[in-house]
Amino acid sequence: MSKHIPTSLLLLLAAVFALSPFAIDSYLPAIPIIAGDLGVNTSLVAVTVSIYVLGMAIGQLIGGPLSDQLGRKPTMVAGLLLFAAGSFMMAGVESLEMLWAWRVVQALGGGIAVVGVPATIRDNAVGKEAARLFSLIALIMMLAPSIAPTVGTLILRSQSWHWIFYLLCFLSAMIALNAMVVMPKTKPTKKEKGSGGYLSVIKERRALGFLVAQAFGYAVLMTFITSAPLAYIEHFGVSAELFSGLFIANVIGIVIINRTNTFLLRTYEPSTLLKAFLTLQFIGGMVLITSHFIAPEKLWFIVPGFVISIAANGGIMANSSACFMRYYGKNAGVASALLGAVQYGVGAGVSALAAMLGGTSLWPMIIAMVGSTTIALTGAIIGARMESCNKEDVEQVTQASQQ
Structure with a gap:
């Protein structure tokens, strides 16, 4: 409830x-x-x-x-x-x-x-x-x-x-x-055997797929933010003004997907929408690969791929967070901490690796984004399957946390 x-x-x-x-x-x-x-x-x-x-x-x-x-x-x-x-x-x-x-x-x-x-x-x-x-x-x-x-x-x-x-x-x-x-005011959690602590969070295997989805979905966003100047300014030679406009296009896309997600939640479960938006992000990744392979010097061929990939995060983050956190009640603070730490850690690691390998090529950036999306989508699919097989257990966790 x-x-x-x-x-x-x-x-x-x-x-x-x-x-x-x-x-x-x-x-x-x-x-x-x-x-x-x-x-x-x-x-x-x-x-x-x-x-x-x-x-x-x-x-x-x-x-x-x-x-x-x-x-x-x-x-x-x-x-x-x-x-x-x-x-x-x-x-x-x-x-x-x-x-x-x-x-x-x-x-x-x-x-x-x-x-x-x-x-x-x-x-x-x-x-x-x-x-x-x-x-x-x-x-x-x-x-x-x-x-x-x-x-x-x-x-x-x-x-x-x-x-x-x-x-x-x-x-x-x-x-x-x-x-x-x-x-x-919230009542502090009483220490009980088998409850609380990061080990108890990790032991909840049904939630780990959503943890992976959150972390690597965020890695796509971090990789783009870190490498966008290389892609737009250095590779395509756009002006600072045009770069700002292209960046804002991604923000607008995120807002549109975010509002669309809120509307769709009236009908669909968060895990279903998570898979849908990760699929959208994967499609954006395919656009990036195709456009850069066919026309590597054409700016407007690759922009739609970036916008689609980044805008999808407007629906990914909210749904993956909700799917992960639903498994934790009295130890929600520890679960939240692990979710955030893994998200930022993976995001920083993947984006830094893409930036270091980038040089003058966009391929490391594109491969990092598409690879992260693939891992995130795999995690979401596994998490959704385990969730559907254990719905009664999830409801028991939910009811216990409200007591």
């Missing part, structure tokens, strides 16, 4: 979820300026993007057990305040080493805080309702990376780069205050 979730709580969860994408993208325009002020190579400052992704994955692994043992509210607030502290200290750094160090603190806080989002949804909803909520939050979250670079650029027009991190500190502190008021 599902409980009613107030709009104020949904907006809070979306804000927490959007904080990390905003932290990653808002200071991108300032990276060359920061490098100049610190007297280091631009690439060394750009490393902070990877540092954040890794730190956030670790933060989620830390925050998961805390969320189950101490409750969602105190864990989320603590993570947000840690993020705020890291952001504030980053604004005052005078060396690259300190920038890296406080970036780790910021990322750990972001990871600890975000664990509470899927866990809170799982506390209140399962199945189609959970998928709808994940879809709505994902839609709001996607606005952050879309507007974050613009916000950073606007700040740089009138202020120094330090104020970008002051803004992140302020936003996190405000979200923390809101969480203190809006977040419902």
